Amino acid sequence: MTAAPVAPLAASPQLLLALCAVALFLGLAVLGVVFARRPSGRVIVYGGALAVSGVAALSALTALATPAAGLVLPLGIPWIGAHLRxxxxxxxxxxxxxxxxxxxxxxxxxxxxHDHAPERVLPFFPAFLAGMNLVLLADDAYSFLLAWEFMSLASWALVVAHDKEAANVRAGLVYILMASFGTLALMLAFGLLAAGSDTGFAFDAMRAAHPGIAIGAVVLALALLGAGSKAGLVPLHVWLPLAHPAAPSHVSALMSGVMTKVAVYGFIRIVFDLAGAPQWWWGIPVLAAGGVAAVIGVLQALLQNDTKRALAYSTIENIGFIFVGLGLALAFRANGLDGAAALALTAALFHVLNHAAMKSLLFFGAGAVLTATGTRQMDLLGGLIHRMPVTSVVVLIGCAAISALPPLNGFASEWLIFQSILLSPELPAWGLKLMVPAVGALLALAAALAAACFVRFYGIVFLGHPRGAAAENAHEVDAFSRAAMIALAAVCVAAGLLPGFVIDALQPAVVALTGARMPAQGSVAWLSIIPVAESRSSYNGLLVFAFTALSALLAAFAIHRLASGAVRRAPPWDCGFPNADPVTQYSAGSFAQPIRRVFARSLFSARETVEMPPPGALTPARLTLSGRDPAWAFLFLPLTKAVGAVADRANRLQYLTIRQYLALVFGALVLLLLVLALWT
Structure with a gap:
């Protein structure tokens, strides 16, 4: 089928500014190589990246409501060039x-x-930013995949920056293998989309080609594999809890809060924009992947003693929420329910923004704790609320936001996702009628477990008494780190109190993908949001905040003004232990024990082994916890062994004689000619 000609787009100031930002990031990467060992290197690279990314973010904000702009550069494939949009x-x-x-x-x-190897971080930090920006601007398959691989390689270099630790090297190996797998899946998806076009790998040609039902289904599967492996969907998530803790904390925030969103963008661009009209069942695999990821991710987070590993697994949960929103949007769009599709897609995009702010804030908090104490182990922390007051307040905001507590931003976006789930009875297909409520129940379970997860995270790390010398001697971090955390906490509060303005800002992107939009929210009285109709549901973040603040003030007034002014001191309840030693406090493992015994025994083969010494022995009693990730144990480990076995057998090929090599080449040529003859 010959594709219809597509009128070229004119470049816009925002597009040119975005390209300048990419060039400046690459220039900062070069400066990072030159000045890495000098004290000024950190200021040059991070200060320059702050200025460039800040201007690029403001430019992108102005581009939200402007028409699409395009540009073709004389780079890339000859006679085709690099298409940017x-x-x-x-x-x-x-x-x-x-x-x-x-x-x-x-x-x-x-x-x-505090970085002891700046030459391994400073050059790759801005290069990583350049790669992510270039992925979002690419408008042809070659440019997209080139930028995607550049982003993956730069982030891999940051993961293995501290290569003296064997765990970091292993994390880098698993990460680069999964990244290569994802790139291969995306390459196949673009190849299928380009097969129906006579004008090359430009996205405009793919849009005009209108792939068939079978091709579209295969493209959906490949996009789910390729983008899902980078985003961390189960069971393609095994790299994420290894790589994110291995990287420096500000890089972990980028990978978890930002890079996973580039993967979400890739999925949306391919499935919603390039793959043609969706079929009614396209939403089912996406909904299933999102629901499973949400529950598995938060359950794994509850079992971790490492602060950064717990946050990494929590990312899997939130990616699950996002993909559920995308699956709902596909289902509604395929069945002609454009208004419901607009609501679901808005909820997913809103949660993309919210998770980027919440998770970056929490990784910054974990990095601040690591800087102040030198450890990521929860059971060695505690009492930091008195030693790190600013960090404790902003991390508390992040924990409340990611637990979806009103009036913060996490609640607003998850509430919109549940509102779109409530519209599922309008779907005509029985498969979706049964699937969507089941996924809604999984999301409700994940939301409840997320609250327990971050009560545990905050309580063990910041409350109680210090459990070791590291926490006892902790101190507040520097002003730059505090400023970054305060800024993200302000975003969490602002997006939760005024969600209507965020929803309205997202509508140009929603209209372009679904052909419909949500009702305007910014003009609703009292800044409420009404996603469908006022008779169904509405939410007002400002009202919830005012009620919460007023109740707290009244309670404080009643306690301090109406109660007795006499000071009464008494020892706390000691649970039968007269020696209030910090080791008698709840630990991370003991807090999660009930949930571990209910869920993890069947899902993760979690086991508790108790070693009780005989009477009179001086050895301590020990409780050992063990478990495994089923995706790693039943999928990737057997696959690794199979690949190793095939590689060992293929290794014999290097010992063939010249006659055997010629015979092998001749046989391959005959086989290819036979395939070509049968194909034509």
Whole structure:
């Protein structure tokens, strides 16, 4: 089928500014190589990245409501060039990426002082930012995949920056293998989309080609594999809890809060924009993947004693929420329910923004704790609320937001996702009628477990008495790190109190993908949001905040003014232990024990082994916990062994004689000619 000609798009100032930002990031990468060992290197690279990403974020904000703009550069494939495009969808993700990058660069100005190998971090930090920005601007398959691989390689270099630790090297190996697998899946998806076009690998040609039902289904599967492996969907998530803790904390924030959103963008661009009209069942695999990821991710987070591993697994949960929103949007769009599709897609994009802010804030908090104490183990922390007052307040905001507590931003976006789930009875297909409520129940379970997870996280790390000398001697972190965390906490509060303005800003991207939009929210009285109709549901973040603040003030007034003014001191309840030693406090493992015994025994083969010494023995009693990730044990480990076995057998090929090599080449040529003859 010959594709219809597509009128070229004119470049816009925002697109040119975005390209300048990519060039400046690459220039900063070169400066990072030159000045890595000098004290000024950190200021040059992180300060420059802060300025460039800040301007790029503001430019992307102005581009949200402007028409799409395009540009072709004489680079890449000969006679085709590099196609670049800035539309409302890419502008929104540019805002998310560069906003998170600005916060990470500000944090790095202070956190980078403690990096003992700056030459392994400074050059690759801006290169990573350049790769992510270029993915969002690419408008042809070659440019997209080239930028995707550049982003993966730069982030891999940051993961293995501290290569003296064997665990970091292993994390880098698993990460680069999964990244290569994802790139291969995306390459096949673009190949299928380009097969129906006579004008090359440009996205405009793929849009005009209108792939068939079978091709579209295969493209959906490949996009789910390729983008899902980078985003961390189960069971493609095994790299994420290894790589994110291995990287420096500001890089962990970028990878978890920002890079996973580039993967979400890739999925949306391919499935919603390039793959043609969706079929009614396309939403089912996406919904299933999202629901499973949400529950598995938060359960794994509850079992971790390492602060950064717990946050990494929590990312899997939130990616699950996002993909459920995308699956709902596909289902509604395929069945002609454009208004419901607009609501679901808005909820997913809103959660993209919220998770970027919340998770970056929490990784910054974990980095601050690591800087102050030198450890990531929860059971060695405690009592930091008195030693790190600013960090404790902003991390508390982040924990409340990611637990979806009103009036913060996490609640607003998850509430919109549940509102779109409530519209599922309008779907005509029985498969979706049964699937969507089941996924809604999984999300409700994940939301409840997330609250327990972050009560545990905050309580063990910041409350109680110090459990070791590291926490006892902790101190507040530098002003740059505090400023970055305060800025992200302000975003969490502002997006929760005024969600209507965020929803309205997302509508140009939603209209471009679904053909419909949500009702305007900014003009609703009292700044409420009404996603469907006032008779169904509404939410007002400001009202919830005012009620909460007023109740707290009244309670404080009643306690301090109406109660007795006499000071009464008494020892706390000691649970039968007269010696209030810090080791008698709840630990991370003991807090999670009930949930571990209910869920983890069957899902993760979690086991508790008790070693009780005989009477009179001086050896201590021990409780050992063990478990495994089923995806790693039943999928990737057997696959690794199979690949190793095949490689061992293929290794014999290097010992063939010249006659055997010629015979092998002749046989391969005959086989290819036979395939070509049968194909034509």
């Amino acid at each position: 800035l539309d409302p969808l890419s502008a929104f993700f540019l805002l998310v990426i560069n906003g998170g990058a600005a916060a990470a660069a500000l944090y790095g100005l202070g956190y980078g002082r």
